[in-house]
Amino acid sequence: MPPTPPPTRTAPAPPIGIDVGGTTVKGLRPGADGTVLDDQRVPTPRPDPTGRGVVSAVADLAARLGHRPGDPVGVALPGVVDETSGIGVLSTNLGWTDVPFAALLTAALGTGVVLSHDVRAGAVAEARTGAARGADGVVAFVPVGTGIAAAVLVDGVPLVAGGWAGEIGQLVLTEGPFRGLWVEEVASAAATARRAGHAGAREVAAAVRGGDAAAQQVWRETVDVLAHALAGLVATVAPSVLVVGGGLALAGDLLLDPLRAALADRLPGVRQPRIVAALHGDTAAARGAAMLAEVSR
Incomplete structure (x- = not known):
């Protein structure tokens, strides 16, 4: 009998990035060369003291961008964000205090969620592929x-x-x-x-x-x-x-x-x-x- 071929390995999905802004939640799927393959936007729920409106909007955008449970997704939040603890410490504009966003987003999207701050995430992009x-x-x-x-x-x-x-x-x-x-x-x-x-x-x-x-x-x-x-x-x-x-x-x-x-x-x-x-x-x-x-x- 011929040898059994090895199982086909599915290439890991490229990460998507979602930015929760004061008025708009922006999601994109970047290509390997830095081009934007897909760009989706929805209004930011506000006020949103529990953060659940934002989580729902993020999950909606992720689905539009082809996200599957467990695929890597980065989510950038405004205000004061503690990436280490996964907490949205404070957003005056959106009305939340001490919201456990990492846990809420993981429950909605599966593992693979990385929480960040919008300005720090922007700095990473500008340093790696932008003006710096x-x-x-x-x-x-x-x-x-x-x-x-x-x-x-x-x-x-x-x-x-x-x-x-x-x-x-x-x-x-x-x-x-x-x-x-x-x-x-x-x-x-x-x-x-x-x-x-x-x-x-x-x-x-x-x-x-x-x-x-x-x-x-x-x-x-x-x-x-x-x-x-x-x-x-x-x-x-x-x-x-x-x-x-x-x-x-x-x-x-x-x-x-x-x-x-x-x-x-x-x-x-x-x-x-x-x-x-x-x-x-x-x-x-x-x-x-x-x-x-x-x-x-």
Whole structure:
């Protein structure tokens, strides 16, 4: 009799990545070459104090992307996230506190779930395949969108600190015209648009380029407050590359040039990071979540 052929081995499914945003839950399946093979989105359930609405939305997206129970899936959450314990510690926008997301997601999707923080996941994507690709040592990623937060990678590994690392948007300004406000209440893309009376940061940037004096003043204030927050980060962790993302970074050198100058003024004699705009846009966190799921299996 001919020998029995060995059993056919099914190739492991590539990980998918899901990013739970303040308004949209984004899911994607990346290809081996970094291209996005499939992209699915649904509205974020809010408020969602138990987290079960988010878990249901994640499970729905995962099914649309061809997920099978036990396949690797990375899920990036907003707010304060402790990846080590699997807990969503706090999300003011979505209304949860101390939700055991890793356990809830594993119950819904099976084993293979890797929990991460949206900004730290975005940093992983930008460091591996984005604007900081090839950078050594310390890389910082700061998305400036609805809010402001930072992620720090040390040799590719995110600094977590119980989920509290990088909350630079929560710094309270202690002097000047914005005394008593948080950094993100002044310098986020949303706050900049609101202060300038425009629909979004893109419109503010257009007004700045068009010579609108009021918009230019708002822009200068945003750069000043953002530089104030970033100076402490740069002085403390000395990133070789600082990637700026979010809606404000879409302005390119209109933001980055004065930000480079403002940081240099605040840190004379200190090594300046290379400051660049993010490459992956609003897919960074989902891409990074998929990468972290791939590494974990």
